[in-house]
Each structure stands twice: as C-alpha cells, then as structure tokens.
Amino acid sequence: MIAVVATKTSIPASERIVKILGVRDTRDRIEVGDRFVPVPGSGDLRACDRCGREHEIHVDVELADGRRANIGSGCAKGETMEIQSRLKSAVSAAKTRSKLRAELATAKQELATASAVDAEVRKLSLPEPRLIEEIPDPRGVRQVWAMDDAHVWVLPGSKFDTERRQSLVSAWRNDRALERLHAHGLKHAYLHLYKQHVDDLEDRLAKVERKLAGMMF
Numbered sequence: 001m002i003a004v005v006a007t008k009t010s011i012p013a014s015e016r017i018v019k020i021l022g023v024r025d026t027r028d029r030i031e032v033g034d035r036f037v038p039v040p041g042s043g044d045l046r047a048c049d050r051c052g053r054e055h056e057i058h059v060d061v062e063l064a065d066g067r068r069a070n071i072g073s074g075c076a077k078g079e080t081m082e083i084q085s086r087l088k089s090a091v092s093a094a095k096t097r098s099k100l101r102a103e104l105a106t107a108k109q110e111l112a113t114a115s116a117v118d119a120e121v122r123k124l125s126l127p128e129p130r131l132i133e134e135i136p137d138p139r140g141v142r143q144v145w146a147m148d149d150a151h152v153w154v155l156p157g158s159k160f161d162t163e164r165r166q167s168l169v170s171a172w173r174n175d176r177a178l179e180r181l182h183a184h185g186l187k188h189a190y191l192h193l194y195k196q197h198v199d200d201l202e203d204r205l206a207k208v209e210r211k212l213a214g215m216m217f
C-alpha cells in the first residue's frame with residue numbers, strides 16, 4: 001500500500017498512473033420506476049491509496065514504478081489528460097455494466113416467474129366453453145363463446161371450430177396468467193418477450209464487457 005496525497009502538481013514521476021487494470025462499481029442497484037439506480041453506501045468500501053478515503057467504485061492502476069495501487073473514480077487529478085479521460089470512460093462503462101447486470105438479474109427473475117406461471121396455468125383444468133350470445137348479422141348469426149371471463153367471436157355463419165376453441169383457451173389462459181403475474185408486479189403474459197428482454201440485456205452486457213476490456217491498457 002502506498003499513501004500519496006495528490007495535489008494538482010505534486011504526483012512524483014514514479015507514482016504516476018501508467019495503466020488502468022480494472023474498474024468495478026460495487027454498489028447495489030435498485031429499480032426505481034423503470035431505472036436501475038445505484039444505492040449509495042451499498043458497495044464495498046476500499047481504502048484509496050491516493051486520497052486516503054474509502055470508495056465504492058474501485059479502480060486498479062499500475063504506477064510508473066511498477067507498483068499497483070487502488071484508487072477511486074475521482075482520484076486521478078494531476079494525471080495527464082489522456083489518463084484522466086481514459087479513466088472517465090472506463091468508470092462510465094463500469095457503471096453501465098453494473099446497471100446492466102442489475103437489469104439482467106431482474107429480467108431473468110421475471111422470465112423465471114413468467115415461465116413458472118405459464119406452466120402452472122397450462123395444468124389448470126379448462127372450463128367448458130359456453131355459447132353466451134348470438135348476434136344477427138346479414139351474413140349469418142355471429143356467435144360469442146366464453147370460458148369464464150374470456151370470450152371469442154365466431155365469424156357470421158361459421159361454427160365454433162377447433163381454431164376458435166384454441167383461441168378461447170389461449171385467451172382464458174392469458175387471463176389466468178395475468179392474475180398471477182400482476183401479483184408479482186408483471187404486466188403481460190408473453191413469454192417470448194420476457195425471453196427477448198433477457199437476450200437483449202445479455203447482448204448489451206457482452207458489448208460493454210468487451211468495450212471495458214478494450215479500455216484497459
């Protein structure tokens with residue numbers, strides 16, 4: 001460990017930063033509305049070799065004399081503009097990574113919940129379809145069939161066939177799924193969209209990981 005109190009002009013040549021080895025934002029994030037915001041004080045505090053305070057964003061650097069040092073995101077004052085600007089970009093990418101990880105964890109949880117609800121709903125025994133209305137139409141009678149609160153129309157003059165029955169079953173299962181999902185704060189029952197959200201976040205996270213790796217030098 002080294003203890004250097006930095007001022008704008010007083011970093012000895014041997015203690016200047018020559019490499020950024022890693023950046024981590026250790027703070028937890030919570031979902032507020034649709035944003036994932038960091039919780040101050042939730043991260044791991046690590047003593048800073050530059051300013052002596054403790055930081056939740058950890059930056060590992062290598063110094064000109066080959067030693068490693070731990071600093072915070074705002075503790076590179078007095079370094080060259082290039083180092084300061086690289087550090088700023090790396091810290092920003094590390095914050096994005098932290099945010100995406102939190103979003104991904106939530107998205108995976110939501111997918112797991114939606115999958116479990118879907119499996120549960122598919123096991124429910126189906127109510128008998130009931131003909132609840134017949135509406136006269138110039139092209140023939142339009143029937144409305146229902147299972148509990150779900151219902152489907154049948155084209156004028158057509159029968160309640162296998163396709164219409166399947167459509168009604170889907171609508172009924174969607175309603176049963178929504179009742180359960182709403183209890184978890186989830187708003188829709190489209191499994192493929194939960195899966196797509198996880199895939200999107202995994203892609204974005206992989207991109208920011210690559211970007212961050214490219215910033216280490």
Ligand SMILES: [Zn+2]
Pocket residue numbers: 048049050051052053055071072074075
């Ligand atoms: Zn510091």
